[in-house]
């Protein structure tokens with residue numbers, strides 16, 4: 278859950294993923310993805326009023342995020358103020374003070390974040406240096422080296438600050454199985470159950486948020502079945518997802534939710550009320566995609582764990598693991614790292630302390646008393662693969 282207050286030290290004239298309080302004064306807004314904890318104040322009356330009188334204030338996001346946002350009528354008033362930007366295509370934006378006319382120029386690039394449909398990270402370059410706001414992200418180890426815009430030529434850019442999705446920056450989440458491994462575990466469980474009879478049904482106990490589409494589309498394709506959901510509204514502008522979901526209840530895979538009780542599943546009845554197709558009661562298993570629950574296990578577990586007679590937990594993460602974040606930061610070597618999320622059961626001080634060794638100044642001071650210190654300079658003139666090895670060395674020794 279993001280606790281980012283909206284503004285970066287370097288570019289306080291823009292606000293990201295937070296739209297209330299002092300963010301009401303921003304000259305431009307950025308939305309990394311459509312999750313509620315990143316949209317605070319976005320439909321507020323004060324902001325609505327500000328837009329009415331402003332000629333220059335815009336909200337920048339990806340094309341998919343724009344579609345998702347405007348599919349909810351509560352955000353309809355943003356329609357003429359949302360500017361969708363192409364992924365990985367640097368765009369110059371003038372931040373204009375509407376009273377004095379004073380201008381600040383920045384170049385903004387959207388980088389893929391792998392968190393949910395439309396999610397991006399924002400790379401902002403300007404007079405105050407290069408900063409990266411990650412929003413929420415899940416990148417695999419080695420992914421940063423493949424993002425061209427983090428480099429100038431073969432060198433990594435000099436990154437002043439990273440505003441980081443630190444949801445799982447905690448050794449409890451040292452490694453989280455890859456998205457593919459989690460999906461394949463769920464797929465096998467679903468296959469085994471559905472193959473028993475037409476009355477065998479699976480209920481995916483998902484929260485009401487974007488992010489599970491990856492699961493829906495893959496299971497839909499694999500089992501030539503549509504997934505039952507409460508409403509198609511949120512997918513109405515996303516044909517590739519829309520074709521895999523339905524509001525028809527006669528399907529063997531459900532991700533519907535009870536209007537009042539999120540955990541609702543009673544015996545042979547699904548949250549949508551279905552209990553049979555032709556008088557024969559359904560045989561239902563529930564699968565709850567979880568990450569934190571898996572992080573709390575003291576012993577290494579499978580990606581699927583049976584938690585009751587007909588209930589299962591499946592490992593599924595929208596956020597990078599501790600190892601993946603370390604890999605990402607070791608590669609970027611930012612001077613400052615600001616956590617946007619406090620892992621459950623930790624404090625801001627805990628996570629800041631854990632992030633310290635990943636900041637460049639700390640690695641540099643390590644260089645002073647280590648004979649391998651001169652290799653540090655390789656950062657400037659070696660290809661990325663060599664730099665990665667060195668960075669990992671500094672991070673782990």
Ligand SMILES: [Zn+2]
Nearest residue numbers: 310312392413
């Ligand atoms: Zn999110």
